[in-house]
Amino acid sequence: MRVAIIGGGIAGLAAAYELELARRAGVDVEYELFEAGARLGGVISSTVVDGTVIEHGPDSFLTEKPAAAQLCRELGLESQFVASDDAQRKTFILVRNRLVALPDGLMFLVPTKLLATALTSLFSLPTKIRMGLELLHSPRPGNQSNGGDESVAELVRRHYGQEAVDRLADPLLSGIYGGDSTQLSARSVLPRLVEMEAKFGSLTRGMLAAMKARKEAAAKAAETENPERVSAPPPLFTTLRFGLQQMLDALVGRLDQSRLHVLTPVEAVERSGDRWVVQSASSEERFDGLIVATPAWAAAEFLAPVDRQLSDELGQIPFSSSITMNLVFDGADLDPLPEGFGFLVPAVEKRAMLACTFLHRKFPGRTAPGKSVLRAFLGGAHNAALLAESDEALAELVREELFEILRVSAIPELVEIQRWPRAMAQYSVGHQERQQRIQTRLAGLPGLRLVGNAYDGIGISDCIRLGRQAARQLTSATPQDARATAQSHT
Structure with a gap:
């Protein structure tokens, strides 16, 4: 054959x-x-520059999906695994030029801790009230148009309102898909939430039930297995010591x-x-x-x-295009950066950047001593025209936004830019x-x-x-x- x-x-x-x-x-x-x-x-490409890993495309894979890790094990690379430092995992959303941390208990788009949601400045009072009342939603079988499908924006808006679309759905999905929540399929992108809505009505109640089930399963496993063999929760992301290359x-x-x-x-x-x-x-x-x-x-x-x-x-x-930009700094020039992995930028903020990752924190040990790496993402469904800009113009644009958002005025020691035209499929x-x-x-x-x-x-x-x-x-x-x-x- x-x-x-x-x-x-x-x-x-x-x-x-x-x-x-x-x-x-x-x-x-x-x-x-x-x-x-x-x-x-394809889009996977990385180099090591003076001891610092530079990823030109994706920087890691989701640990919960086993195919990549399994392949790496077959290739003899398990000793090269680097886990994301989830103890430092904190994400900010840019709101009117101010970074606001995602509230504790937010499971992707679903709030599960109402006190933390009530105290956050990410949402206005009307949105917080709506999030509380969302617990009263009744089960809702899918509609018949488009085979019962709808956009992510429609799903989130129906449960939590437009502000949740603007400050949660759009930036989170833009960071993953480079897409537009008003176009992405809820059934294809967020199938678990669609199932929860059909069964529980309230997404918050559905997520709480799922969390309870996981805890009970973990407790049962701990009772039936040797406690010393019960492993800690796996990291969210996994990468390789010298890059995915x-x-x-x-x-x-x-x-x-x-x-x-x-x-x-x-x-x-x-x-x-x-x-x-x-x-x-x-x-x-x-x-x-x-x-x-x-x-x-x-x-x-x-x-x-x-x-x-x-x-x-x-x-x-449909496909979206994107730009990745790695900026390597002397670490002392960036102090103090906010805690966490980085920030996401809603489309309503009218910025060039979609997101910025503090890569030296996300994956410790892949950056040369004393160096820090900021990784900016641009383009996507809302700003594909940026791909036509020169490297110099893009670098200056990102530096301006980093100063306005983080007060970073230092000149990076290295700027690496990669364009990925029509690379990301949109569901x-x-x-x-x-x-x-x-x-x-x-x-x-x-x-x-x-x-x-x-x-x-x-x-x-x-x-x-x-x-x-x-x-x-x-x-x-x-x-x-x-x-x-x-x-x-x-």
Whole structure:
């Protein structure tokens, strides 16, 4: 069996790794990976400058999603794990040029400690009263428009009011998706809250019930297990000592280098009988399976001759663009910074920055002694035009805002800027219905798999999971014990 992988980001590399495991386990499978750019890894990229880790794309992965950590363990990188310092995890929201801490007990968008909510200056008195009365909401079955879907903004507004949308939903989701809460699908982005609303009515009551259930489960586990074996809660985020590039380098190192083709854009894809024809500038090859790991908008272009309806669905998945900026300072020049990991900026504040992370606090030990790293995020759904600005203009804009917000007047020792155009998929209202239509079209195209952040999760772990899953589906006859044997010898 021959499999083509189009796209050399983390999803494509994960698929190639799984196929390599199958090949080493004795499965008759070959793969070729085609990447249009000069490097592999997609948005994951990091360097170490004078002892300080500089992440150009994402800086970590969610610990609760296991696929990334599992892959790193298979690659022998577990000793390189660095956990987020959650004891220092405190986040601020910019409100009228003033940083206000998120109140204690806020579980993403849901307040669970009413006293802390009542005392915060993040919300006005009418909003606080509305948050208290939200406890009285009755269960609400989903409406029928858009298959019962609605925007995150609509969901949050109905429970807590517009101010909660402006000061919570929008900045939090902008920091994760670079998106707009009025466009993002509640059912796809916040499925747990949708389920809580249907069951409890009140999101606060639903979250309190979930917290109680977790505590009871933990207590039961502590009773039945050796207390010494009951582990502490895992960190929220995990990264690698020398940057996520470590994972890419180790992953690529496990693959057959002769099968990895960079600077090789795919020009056309055709279906010929029961096989796939992949045409690049240098070759035209036939494959039994095809894993497309490009952004959905790129997949739409070369799959159009194969299935116009599938192409149209893929082309309608919106994407946002972003800019990351790392600023390295002498730590003494930043004192005193507010406590915590950093701050988020609501769109109503009309700022260029979406967020700023104090990276030296989030992941201790990855910054040279005496140095501090501020990481600013710009662009997103509200400010995509910033991508056209020069590096100098962007750096000056961020420095001005850091002075106005943090009173930081020092000149950074290093400024590193990276643009990511059309990189982050947006799960807009009706996303699940679109995915169902896509799966219907794929059912008529044997051997074709689509992976990446446009389908079922935007994070690193999601992309790894989907990439490996696609490869396993194409080599479904592979015995699990054989794959495990090959894995143990890699």
